[in-house]
């Protein structure tokens with residue numbers, strides 16, 4: 001006697017408890033029912049055969065006649081429906097095994113000069129539903145689930161943890177998302193750039209790009225706080241170096257002008273990230289929201305407190321990153337908005353406000369689709385560009401300060 005996997009697969013597995021119960025019955029009362037075979041293959045009694053072999057129990061067999069394998073399958077499925085208490089999902093999955101059988105029968109009828117009536121066309125699903133005692137909509141949904149759902153969801157459907165409707169809805173949602181992503185990709189405006197870092201004024205350099213070509217902006221503009229840190233004890237420390245355009249008036253004007261240009265240069269569906277300190281949050285918000293929709297801000301947890309009012313304030317160990325959108329570009333994953341990455345030690349920095357590559361990568365991974373174009377108009381050390389290069393994304397970084405640009409060039413390419 002042999003086991004044919006294709007036949008065995010038509011038997012919905014027993015739960016552990018069901019199998020144990022059957023095993024106990026067989027041990028105490030023997031194997032009362034015959035094991036049925038066709039051409040030497042078991043077609044009914046797989047579990048009993050397994051128990052008999054394990055415990056060396058006697059059993060009887062009976063050979064049944066069928067014209068072909070399809071007929072066997074049809075019989076096996078209907079036999080399961082009669083014997084077992086199966087869920088709608090399990091019944092539908094089993095009945096769907098008959099799809100080929102039904103289509104083959106229809107074809108045979110056609111070839112024998114007895115064409116399928118118009119009214120019969122497309123009725124296979126209905127017939128399958130009848131066999132499974134469920135509606136044709138349920139069969140259509142389960143068919144889709146079988147094609148698209150991951151194994152873990154199918155397992156949950158079998159145990160009843162997830163319903164057919166919920167699994168189907170999830171698949172439709174994912175399909176809609178991919179269709180939308182595809183549409184956004186189709187609309188992408190490709191741009192060619194010779195070098196992906198440029199020394200100059202980003203207001204001018206951004207203007208040289210084609211309208212609508214930027215998919216993601218990740219930038220850390222001057223904050224307008226004349227940034228000079230007192231974190232290092234050494235006067236020649238990198239953190240003691242000031243930034244260009246970091247006076248309040250110039251910084252806010254620069255941000256406004258940059259956003260105005262970016263509004264044209266970004267794609268219809270784009271993501272933009274602006275680093276921002278609490279001190280200028282309301283100013284940044286006012287400026288940026290004129291051009292883009294500000295969504296949930298990201299909080300960067302730097303792991304330890306910064307300097308500041310040591311006696312009368314909380315130690316600030318976070319920085320915010322304003323996540324903004326233009327149109328609707330889907331995120332790759334719905335990540336939580338807290339990112340914990342240790343700030344860089346001063347001795348490791350080549351720029352006074354340098355951001356860690358790991359932090360930038362975490363952000364890019366949420367937004368960037370292969371082939372997207374990322375721009376950082378205020379690249380400083382070039383950290384965004386280094387992160388993008390490491391992830392093999394297409395990017396452009398601009399830095400006004402030529403000394404800093406050379407440092408960035410070494411940092412990125414050195």
Ligand SMILES: C[S@@+](CC[C@H](N)C(=O)[O-])C[C@H]1O[C@@H](n2cnc3c(N)ncnc32)[C@H](O)[C@@H]1O
Pocket residue numbers: 200201202203219220221222223243244245254351353354355356377378379380381382383384398399400401404
């Ligand atoms: C806050 S820093 C960026 C630091 C960067 N995120 C990093 O990780 O190194 C802002 C940078 O913008 C540059 N900058 C200021 N005005 C600019 C302009 N008009 N065009 C390009 N870069 C400019 C400054 O020189 C400074 O290096």
